Amino acid sequence: MKNLEKNKWYSGREKLFVAVDCVIFGFDKGVLKLLVFKREVEPLKGGWSLIGSFIRPEEDADGAAKRVLKEITGLDHIYMEELKTYSHVDRDPGARCISISQYALIKIEEYNKELVKQNGAFWFAVDNLPDLVLDHNKMVIDALEYLQHKVQFFPIGFELLSNSFTLPQLQSLYEEIFQKKLDSRNFRKKILSLDLLEKTAAKDKSSSKKGAYLYKFDLKKYNRLQENGFNFLMLKK
Amino acid sequence: MKNLEKNKWYSGREKLFVAVDCVIFGFDKGVLKLLVFKREVEPLKGGWSLIGSFIRPEEDADGAAKRVLKEITGLDHIYMEELKTYSHVDRDPGARCISISQYALIKIEEYNKELVKQNGAFWFAVDNLPDLVLDHNKMVIDALEYLQHKVQFFPIGFELLSNSFTLPQLQSLYEEIFQKKLDSRNFRKKILSLDLLEKTAAKDKSSSKKGAYLYKFDLKKYNRLQENGFNFLMLKK
DNA sequence: ATAATAAACGTAAAAAATACATTTATTATA
């Protein structure tokens, strides 16, 4: 509290960068993927990297992340949450730089493929990621761990699926996140008992002759449940 | 990704501060308390404030928080976790300043009372806090919400108690955090079934004639449980 | 010896999680 003058260091004579880095998840036909790109600036130019940016004067961390997401995917209104900061003194060999990681869940069929290409970005399966620059691999590991936890208590899995989806699709999403097979009878029972989903008359026949009914996430019901303090627990089996 | 030159702004010509602010919880005879102090620098000098500091060149966010905690309480090895960043452009009228909040759980009988006094710090009951400067009240609200969630899945409540504690004390801690009375029979059953506590032969007679047995948190057992993927769920009643 | 006080304890009922197998709707093809 006392020696504030010591901190004059940060008053402009030295360089301190603050950035955001986005861990962008997508779910593509049963596979959890991550959007990464080829870094365009030194140091480590050409290395695989998360998508990030320095925070600009006129924006906060959230704003910076939204801007980056928009620039790279063309999407607004993405589900996004701050994860944590990475501030090791020498995490970046180029400069003292603190990074705030954010994870984002996007509906993979909605992003702008042209933009992604233009930006040199690619989707990699999460369990087949290349080495990333700096501490970005650690960011991904942390994000995955957090996602696994979060998804058990909050219905955010839907953010990775189209507006309507089948129960088998939803189940395969959880199986992918948890890296674990689930029993379809118990899964359906549990998920439907939460009274969050609305069954539609339409069927998706892309993966079976019989076709599977499409469901929609019912935000109103969800909000009602939240008010009463609600746990979105997942099954053990 | 492109217009990186726009970010030259942060290369030293303008001022950007990065700080940590600590939400320090203590548990004092059934009451959850927070350590706050009188701000010593402009702007808002004299206002009640969380305890914080700018991050110094040679330390990361975690290091800064540990340093602050040490300065103010005299304690090392405090349970501490980063919460989130507060980066609104005009959150601080004095300068552009991003703050990383950390919450800390301390054993309230262990802190250095002399130091705390010297630093102008005081303990307030969480439900009777004064208005704090900047967005510090929001930080406290966020920290409390997080604590409520966290404490249901991780055995961190112990960090707020002495090394040995009675079950009634532990129960009252959870009751205070959840703002909710719990049934002592169910509480004991649940907490003991987790096989995390070690009963000692000693009794604490400070609050009853009969006295209550003292227990200790068994870290080894806890670690064993963690490996097998374990949920520290709390009761509904 | 008695009263007062908080600690400790057990059990029955209800709810939730788990394990497990068959039927159904549809399309392709024989």
Add this chain to the structure above:
DNA sequence: TATAATAAATGTATTTTTTACGTTTATTAT
């Protein structure tokens, strides 16, 4: 047009966990 193939949809019995609830016990002060 009957049959085979395929994934979707469904039910139930068992086990585990959670919940509700009242009495006994150890100790101190009177």
